[in-house]
Amino acid sequence: DGGITQSPKYLFRKEGQNVTLSCEQNLNHDAMYWYRQDPGQGLRLIYYSQIVNDFQKGDIAEGYSVSREKKESFPLTVTSAQKNPTAFYLCASSLDAGPYEQYFGPGTRLTVT
Amino acid sequence: EDKVVQSPLSLVVHEGDTVTLNCSYEVTNFRSLLWYKQEKKAPTFLFMLTSSGIEKKSGRLSSILDKKELFSILNITATQTGDSAVYLCAVAGANSKLTFGKGITLSVRP
Numbered sequence: 001d002g003g004i005t006q007s008p009k010y011l012f013r014k015e016g017q018n019v020t021l022s023c024e025q026n027l028n029h030d031a032m033y034w035y036r037q038d039p040g041q042g043l044r045l046i047y048y049s050q051i052v053n054d055f056q057k058g059d060i061a062e063g064y065s066v067s068r069e070k071k072e073s074f075p076l077t078v079t080s081a082q083k084n085p086t087a088f089y090l091c092a093s094s095l096d097a098g099p100y101e102q103y104f105g106p107g108t109r110l111t112v113t
Numbered sequence: 114e115d116k117v118v119q120s121p122l123s124l125v126v127h128e129g130d131t132v133t134l135n136c137s138y139e140v141t142n143f144r145s146l147l148w149y150k151q152e153k154k155a156p157t158f159l160f161m162l163t164s165s166g167i168e169k170k171s172g173r174l175s176s177i178l179d180k181k182e183l184f185s186i187l188n189i190t191a192t193q194t195g196d197s198a199v200y201l202c203a204v205a206g207a208n209s210k211l212t213f214g215k216g217i218t219l220s221v222r223p
Contacts, residue, residue, distance in 0.1 A: 099145040
């Protein structure tokens with residue numbers, strides 16, 4: 001089955017700890033994206049990558065970091081510098097950076113207390 | 114700054130009703146407008162629109178884009194309880210980055 005997987009589904013962390021969210025795709029897509037969704041806020045872009053070993057900041061990159069060492073994988077680290085990390089995190093991919101639809105993974109719900 | 118505004122933010126209808134969901138936008142270097150349906154988890158793709166006046170249709174759902182007036186509508190006819198979801202509108206601008214609206218919560222009552 002082709003698709004995007006995110007793990008874990010639910011994640012709980014103590015304040016001050018870094019945490020890494022996994023995103024893997026086997027669609028052979030070049031472009032990958034991370035979004036954050038808060039109630040009533042829609043989706044906001046954190047980071048995106050159009051090709052391996054390259055990525056750009058989105059609209060709310062502060063307190064987050066990413067890497068793109070493999071085409072299939074785009075992990076997101078939520079650092080202790082992120083002031084309000086509790087949210088629903090969605091990973092997406094598209095064929096390339098052209099005007100193609102983005103396909104989403106099932107999401108990870110992160111709770112930091 | 115790119116901007117997407119959806120309206121209404123929520124609505125409640127009865128099964129069999131027809132609904133129209135609105136999306137207006139301001140974006141630099143418009144490339145496409147996309148509609149997604151989100152039922153608690155991952156948004157699922159519905160339509161991508163790039164040209165004005167050409168209706169996209171899938172079953173009871175249809176959508177059209179007006180690039181002159183900068184808006185799109187999503188119509189759902191003969192609504193069913195399974196249509197209850199959040200409907201997201203997004204526009205792709207420079208670098209094909211998507212800017213999302215806040216979403217429209219549709220509740221369809223039996």
